[in-house]
Amino acid sequence: GVGLFAPLPAQPFLLGGILLACCWVNVLLGEWCERFFGKKDPQSVVIDEVAGYLVATLLIWPMGHELTYRLAAAFVAFRAFDITKPYPVRLVERFPKGWGVLTDDLVAGLYAGGSLWLISWITLIGRGASP
Secondary structure, three states, rough: HHHHOOHHHHHHHHHHHHHHHHHHHHHHHHHHHHHHOOOOOOOOOHHHHHHHHHHOOOOOOOHHHHHHHHHHHHHHHHHHHHOOOOHHHHHOOOOOOHHHHHHHHHHHHHHHHHHHHHHHHHHHHHHOOOO
């Protein structure tokens, strides 16, 4: 199969390729979008959020049988970090051109994926499983 239901070993490479494509398009068109919409990081442009969400999902790999729950948790956690913008998320927003628009979402994705990974690890330890 192709897409999200590709064989499990191929899925992270597929999502990683989509992530790289989102980053490339964002940087390429970021400055133009800011001029066109007349503001920094316009809300109508969401390719940067897609990239950040993909970072979060890749950090909680493998998905396994809990696919729906993990994808939903990654989305909620990513949006929480994207909205609250903890340090250094707000700081990297200042990068020039499309880099600031993209980088804040990538860092929020790192926070989301990292926190979900940590929660998963703690939960495994709590159940007596080895990490």
